[in-house]
Amino acid sequence: MIRKFSNVISAIPSTRALLKTAKPNIVSVFYHTVSSKPLPHLKHLYPVLSPQLFAQDINFLLKHFTPIDIHDLTYDTNTCKRAKPGLLLSFDDGFREVFTEVLPILKSKSVPATIFVNPHFVDNKDMLYRCKVSLIIEKVSSLKKLPNIPNLSLSSQKVSASDFTNWLKTLNQTDLSQIEKIATYLGVNFSEYLSKHRPYLSINQLKTMANEGFTIGAHSLNHPNFASLTVNEQVAQAEKSIQWVSENIPNQPKLFAFPFSSDGVSAEFFKHFIQYPSKECDMIFGTSGYKPTSSPKFMHRIPMEESNRTAQQIIKGELLYYLIKKMANRHKDNTVI
Ligand SMILES: [Zn+2]
Structure with a gap:
């Protein structure tokens, strides 16, 4: 309800005014894929942007944010020293067009990105x-x-x-x-x-992207809804997918992005990976929009694929939603205490 209200009202202030008030240090956004043709395996799930619309999104994001490489995050301090807030871009599920359609656009604009993959789907062994x-x-x-x-x-x-x-x-x-x-x-x-359409990335494409400076992260083995798993299953899905990336793609930080969302994920999971020092995972990502968390190892991302909404509309709506919640002191995710 408040989110819908924020989306409507956010048309009034400028992006610059909202950024000046919300003062985000880093904004993290994610897509799945980009395609000029309809993709039957995604057609009935969520809108897929054309390369032209995606390039427009990137142009807007570059106007207001400084793209940052996830490798540099560990050295990042909480105080913003950039002229513009940082931008972390990522892609979930490891679809083939990330290599064929997205990569050329990002390379032409020097924007780094992270691709979160499910080992069971890499090389088109199975699908979500x-x-x-x-x-x-x-x-x-x-x-x-x-x-x-x-x-x-x-x-x-x-x-x-x-x-x-x-x-x-x-x-x-x-x-x-x-x-x-x-x-x-x-x-x-x-x-x-x-076998006919090859919807997912191959291991060779992932290695090529890693060689070109893109980061590969883990997204669970086969993309289950974590809320329906036991804590042991949640930890195993995360650990095994992180391990797969370490074993198959050289020199990657240990990153994990929740499939679907972190809603319903037990505190034990966060204790395992975040509260207690762990070498198994450097950073965890959720999907709850612009929502600062109580841990530098856990960051939420903004979903960027919405029907008929541009990046500008989505980002402005998120910032205003954050500011409204801040007035009621409900703007932080305290899952990780
Ligand atoms: Zn996913």
């Missing part, structure tokens, strides 16, 4: 369950009539295609066997899609 759901929805939208799919928790013949689609969007990682069954019934072949 939500991408599987998107492919099924794409198939459903091409059918005149839904076939009867037996033994589902929802009868496909008794509901409309749009109700079935909405139900598909509620499925979780734990519903994977149902997702696979529906795909088989509708003739959606995930393995064929992976």
